[in-house]
Structures are given as C-alpha cells and as structure tokens.
Amino acid sequence: MTITVRAESITKTFNGSQKALDQVNLSVNHGEVLVVMGPSGSGKSTLIRTFNGLEAIDAGQLEIVGIPLDSDQDERQIRRIRRRVGMVFQQFNLFPHLSILDNITLAPIRVRKISKANAEERGRGLLAQMGIADQAMKYPSELSGGQQQRVAIARALAMDPELMLFDEPTSALDPERVKEVLDAMRRLAADGMTMIVVTHELGFAREVADRVLFMDAGRVVELTDSSTFFTQAKEERSRRFLNQMAH
Amino acid sequence: MTGSWTAYRKRLLQARRHPLQTVLSVVILALIAWVVWSTATWLVFGADWSVVSENLPLFAVGAYPENERWRPCLWLGLLCLMTATTLLQPLMSARWRISGLALSWCWLAMLPFGLLLLAGGAGLPTVSSRDWGGLTLTVLLTGFSGLLALPLGVLLALGRRSKLTLPRHLCRFYIDGMRAVPLIAVLFFGQLLLPLFLPVDIEINRVLRAVVAFALFAAAYVAEDVRGGLQAIPSTQLEAAAALGLGPWQIQQLVVLPQALRVAVPALTNQAIGLLQNTSLMAILGLVELLGISRSLLANPAYIGRHLETYIWLAGLYWLVCTAMALMARQLERQGPSASTSAIPS
Numbered sequence: 001m002t003i004t005v006r007a008e009s010i011t012k013t014f015n016g017s018q019k020a021l022d023q024v025n026l027s028v029n030h031g032e033v034l035v036v037m038g039p040s041g042s043g044k045s046t047l048i049r050t051f052n053g054l055e056a057i058d059a060g061q062l063e064i065v066g067i068p069l070d071s072d073q074d075e076r077q078i079r080r081i082r083r084r085v086g087m088v089f090q091q092f093n094l095f096p097h098l099s100i101l102d103n104i105t106l107a108p109i110r111v112r113k114i115s116k117a118n119a120e121e122r123g124r125g126l127l128a129q130m131g132i133a134d135q136a137m138k139y140p141s142e143l144s145g146g147q148q149q150r151v152a153i154a155r156a157l158a159m160d161p162e163l164m165l166f167d168e169p170t171s172a173l174d175p176e177r178v179k180e181v182l183d184a185m186r187r188l189a190a191d192g193m194t195m196i197v198v199t200h201e202l203g204f205a206r207e208v209a210d211r212v213l214f215m216d217a218g219r220v221v222e223l224t225d226s227s228t229f230f231t232q233a234k235e236e237r238s239r240r241f242l243n244q245m246a247h
Numbered sequence: 248m249t250g251s252w253t254a255y256r257k258r259l260l261q262a263r264r265h266p267l268q269t270v271l272s273v274v275i276l277a278l279i280a281w282v283v284w285s286t287a288t289w290l291v292f293g294a295d296w297s298v299v300s301e302n303l304p305l306f307a308v309g310a311y312p313e314n315e316r317w318r319p320c321l322w323l324g325l326l327c328l329m330t331a332t333t334l335l336q337p338l339m340s341a342r343w344r345i346s347g348l349a350l351s352w353c354w355l356a357m358l359p360f361g362l363l364l365l366a367g368g369a370g371l372p373t374v375s376s377r378d379w380g381g382l383t384l385t386v387l388l389t390g391f392s393g394l395l396a397l398p399l400g401v402l403l404a405l406g407r408r409s410k411l412t413l414p415r416h417l418c419r420f421y422i423d424g425m426r427a428v429p430l431i432a433v434l435f436f437g438q439l440l441l442p443l444f445l446p447v448d449i450e451i452n453r454v455l456r457a458v459v460a461f462a463l464f465a466a467a468y469v470a471e472d473v474r475g476g477l478q479a480i481p482s483t484q485l486e487a488a489a490a491l492g493l494g495p496w497q498i499q500q501l502v503v504l505p506q507a508l509r510v511a512v513p514a515l516t517n518q519a520i521g522l523l524q525n526t527s528l529m530a531i532l533g534l535v536e537l538l539g540i541s542r543s544l545l546a547n548p549a550y551i552g553r554h555l556e557t558y559i560w561l562a563g564l565y566w567l568v569c570t571a572m573a574l575m576a577r578q579l580e581r582q583g584p585s586a587s588t589s590a591i592p593s
Contacts, residue, residue, distance in 0.1 A: 052490055054486055054489065054490065079494065082489065082490055082491065082492040083492040085490075087487075087490040089483065089486070089487060091483060093484060094487075095484065095487070095488075095502055095506075106491070106493075106501060107491035107492060107493060110493060110497055111491065111493060111497075155491070156490075159491065159492065
C-alpha cells in the first residue's frame with residue numbers, strides 16, 4: 001500500500017516559544033480518510049498547512065505524495081507538491097473577481113497548461129458533480145456559503161489531486177448548509193480520495209473517517225481507527241473532549 | 248419636487264424663530280441672484296467671444312500645418328466618439344453593447360494611432376512635434392504619461408512590498424524622493440537641464456522628454472495608490488492561489504492585481520485628472536498645449552484684454568474633459584462583481 005503522507009517528528013514553533021507542533025509522527029495511506037480533531041489552538045490547522053507548504057516546519061521530515069520536504073523550504077519542491085495536493089479553507093477563499101467557472105479553470109489552465117476548452121468542460125463536470133451546475137457563470141458573492149464551499153472543493157478537484165486537505169470546511173457555514181458540503185465530501189471519500197479533514201463534525205468523523213487523530217497542545221494524543229476512538233478512546237484527554245462535544 | 252420644496256420652506260422659513268434670520272436669508276438670496284444675473288448678462292452681452300470663435304482650430308490643434316489639420320481633428324473626433332460610446336454603454340440594448348475588454352483595447356489603441364496621425368509616417372507627411380499643440384497635445388501628453396506611469400507605478404508598489412531588502416529599499420527611496428520634489432522641478436530638469444548634460448548631437452524630442460518626466464513623477468503617486476489597493480487584499484487570497492500551485496508572479500498577475508487595481512480605481516482617477524491639469528505646466532516650459540496656445544493668443548495685439556473670456560473658455564474645456572474622465576472611471580468601478588464580498592469572513 002502506498003503512503004501518501006509521511007511525517008517524521010515534525011516540529012513548529014510560533015513566536016519563538018509557543019509550540020504549535022511538537023514531534024508529530026504520522027503516516028496516511030493512499031485512499032485513507034483521516035479526521036483530525038482537537039480543541040482550538042491544538043495545532044490541527046497548522047499540521048495540515050505544513051503538508052502543502054503554507055507553513056514551514058522548523059525540524060523533522062515530511063514526505064507528501066512522494067516528494068520530500070524539510071525545514072529549508074525549497075520553493076520548487078513546494079510547488080510540485082501543491083500541484084498534486086488540493087486544499088479547502090474554512091472561509092472558502094474563492095477569487096471574488098472571477099466567475100465560478102473561471103475560479104475552477106484558473107489553475108488547470110495556468111499551472112497544468114490544459115486548454116481552456118478542456119478545462120471548462122471538466123470544470124462544468126465538477127460543478128455538476130457538486131450539484132451546482134447552474135451557477136457556473138455567477139460570481140462568488142452571488143452564492144450562498146454552502147455553494148461557495150462546494151465551488152472551492154470543485155476548484156481543488158480540478159487539479160486532479162492525489163490528496164485533499166480540508167481545514168474546518170464547515171465551520172463558517174450556517175447549520176442548515178453544513179450538510180450539503182459534508183455530503184459532497186462523503187461522495188468524495190466513497191470515490192476513494194485520500195483525505196485529511198480537520199473538523200468538529202463528530203457525525204462525519206464517525207461515519208466517514210478510517211482513522212482519527214486527536215491533538216492537544218501540538219502533540220498527538222491519540223491516533224486510532226474511528227470506531228475505537230468513539231467507543232473506547234484510550235486517553236483521558238480524548239474522552240474528556242468527546243464528552244464536551246457530545247453535550 | 249413639491250415634497251422637497253415643502254421641506255425647504257419648512258426648514259428655511261417656518262422653523263426660524265428670529266426675524267433677523269429671515270431677513271438675513273432674503274439678503275443673501277438677493278445677493279446671489281444679483282451675482283448670477285450680472286455674470287449671465289456679461290457672458291451673453293458684455294463678453295467678446297471673438298477670441299474663442301475665431302481661433303477654434305488653434306485651440307484644438309495649435310500651430311499644426313493648415314492642410315494637415317484633418318489629422319489631429321480626426322483623432323479628437325474619434326476620441327469624442329469613443330467617449331460617447333463608452334458613456335452610453337449602460338443605456339444600450341444588449342445587442343449593441345460592446346464588451347468591456349474590447350472597449351479597453353480600443354482605448355489603448357487610440358494612443359499609438361493618435362501618435363501615428365500626428366507625427367506622420369506610413370504614407371502621411373511627417374510633422375515635427377514642434378508644431379503640435381492645443382487640446383490635441385494636452386490629451387496626448389496626459390494619455391501617454393498615464394500609460395507609462397501605470398505599469399511603472401504597479402512595479403514600484405510590488406517592489407515596495409517585496410520580501411527582498413534591496414528592491415524594497417530602492418522602491419521606497421524612489422517613491423519618497425519623487426514625492427519630495429515639486430513637479431515643476433522635474434519638468435525643468437527634463438526640458439532645460441537634460442539637454443545640457445547630453446552630447447550636442449543627441450537630441451531627444453521635447454514632447455517625449457515631457458512625457459517621460461510626467462510619467463516618472465506620476466508613477467510615485469500611482470505606486471502609493473496601488474499599494475493601498477494591494478493592502479486591501481486579504482492574505483487568504485494569496486494562500487488560496489498558492490495552494491493551487493500558482494507561482495509568485497502568477498499570483499500577483501491573476502489574483503492580487505486585478506482585485507487591487509479595482510480597489511485603487513477611485514484614487515487612480517484622481518491621479519489621471521491631476522495629470523491632465525498638470526500638463527498645463529508645460530506652457531511655462533514652451534510647449535503650446537491648451538494653456539500655452541491661449542497665452543500666445545493673448546499676446547496677440549488683436550486680443551488685448553480678452554483674458555477673462557479666454558480663461559473661462561479654458562476652464563470650460565478642462566471641466567469637460569475631466570468630467571468625461573470621471574464618468575468613465577465611475578463606469579469602470581461599476582463593472583464586474585462587487586469586490587471582496589466572499590473574501591471577507593462573514
């Protein structure tokens with residue numbers, strides 16, 4: 001089985017003292033869905049942001065989709081990784097000056113040098129897959145939050161990534177819009193996409209995740225398969241967190 | 248109308264508690280009426296507009312050779328047509344509407360086309376830039392200076408925000424330095440001192456020297472306006488673009504600048520209008536643009552004492568061109584989606 005993400009004792013310090021990541025070890029297999037949970041400030045977002053070079057690590061070794069990455073950030077390595085790793089942000093971060101379709105085709109045309117016609121055909125296909133085919137010519141500000149986030153997923157998928165990173169994709173959404181985004185992610189997981197998802201959605205984690213990574217204060221507290229995590233978490237800290245989330 | 252009139256009456260008359268205020272209002276209104284009346288009668292009966300009516304071609308094209316005058320006139324006519332087309336776009340039915348992109352290219356093409364018409368070549372007899380003048384020269388100076396200043400200003404703004412120390416400091420030094428120098432000094436340097444430094448046999452066209460001086464000066468101000476626009480773009484936009492694998496230049500070109508320039512449009516319009524009016528400084532330095540040609544007309548004994556008429560006419564012309572520019576800029580602002588709605592966390 002191929003390994004998509006390998007992290008060996010990676011460490012990241014903010015402002016000289018505060019440890020955002022402390023000796024994190026992790027490996028994620030091809031086709032696996034890993035959910036990362038933990039209280040705010042525990043380093044979840046920082047962790048997945050190191051996987052595509054948005055945050056530099058201070059020490060340790062990363063290997064993402066077969067490309068090594070260490071503390072001296074080589075720009076060319078990072079770009080090679082980013083071409084093959086999609087990311088979805090909490091605030092969608094669509095480009096407000098481009099139409100929905102242009103948002104999706106921008107990177108395929110400019111980075112992968114795919115012809116405009118092909119990119120648009122694929123883009124429309126992805127929008128249909130996300131259930132928003134009729135929104136192609138609108139602008140981001142004309143869409144609801146849930147629709148915007150689905151566009152963001154389509155934009156990432158347009159690069160045919162081997163790995164998808166989700167940074168709290170539903171945290172900025174109205175409760176009734178959360179489901180449409182989670183459903184899209186469920187379908188993606190069912191298609192065999194390798195996914196690392198930072199989320200507070202227990203239902204999604206229980207149902208879709210293969211494994212759960214629980215973090216606190218930059219450390220890995222527990223890394224186990226999801227059924228074990230939700231029924232018989234080993235660590236006291238994880239049980240306390242789950243208890244709080246359930247109430 | 249009646250509604251607002253009632254409101255006015257209420258505010259102006261009924262709400263007054265003191266009779267002195269009413270008296271004062273009446274006196275001031277009478278004063279305004281007298282000023283308006285006497286100005287209007289002077290404009291219609293008192294003024295002698297022959298200085299304007301007899302010299303319309305001079306105001307338009309300056310000392311351009313008479314049998315070639317159709318060339319600058321054609322250019323001015325085309326510019327008027329383009330302005331009208333641009334301003335009337337929102338009123339047109341979809342069938343007659345021209346895309347913003349095509350329109351922008353047409354505007355851009357007007358500049359080299361105008362230069363070709365004025366200077367000659369390609370079958371037209373050449374006309375020395377010494378003979379260019381009037382409104383044509385004013386518009387030409389403004390257009391080319393602005394065209395050069397914009398990319399230069401964008402580069403300076405990007406350089407000022409660069410992570411590299413040397414370019415950042417160089418750009419800051421240039422911007423701060425240029426803003427510390429008065430425009431007239433830059434123009435003097437270009438027109439009078441530069442020829443002294445250059446070898447005798449090298450002579451750079453005077454119009455070109457003026458354009459370069461204006462562009463170098465305006466670029467510093469444009470850079471600050473663009474920097475303001477750049478700062479309005481949240482860093483999450485850069486992250487999203489970077490995460491897609493776009494390179495640093497692609498990120499600036501495709502994601503950051505299109506948004507930043509749109510934010511900067513009102514400030515850039517300010518610069519463009521300022522630039523148009525600043526071209527009148529060239530009258531002191533010997534170019535016969537709109538103000539220059541007026542000054543030389545007033546020196547003509549036939550038009551002695553016609554200052555007021557000439558300057559009112561000039562003010563009207565400048566006002567007309569500025570208004571057209573402002574209206575077109577407002578249209579540019581309205582184009583496309585309202586920016587940044589999705590970039591700002593809800």
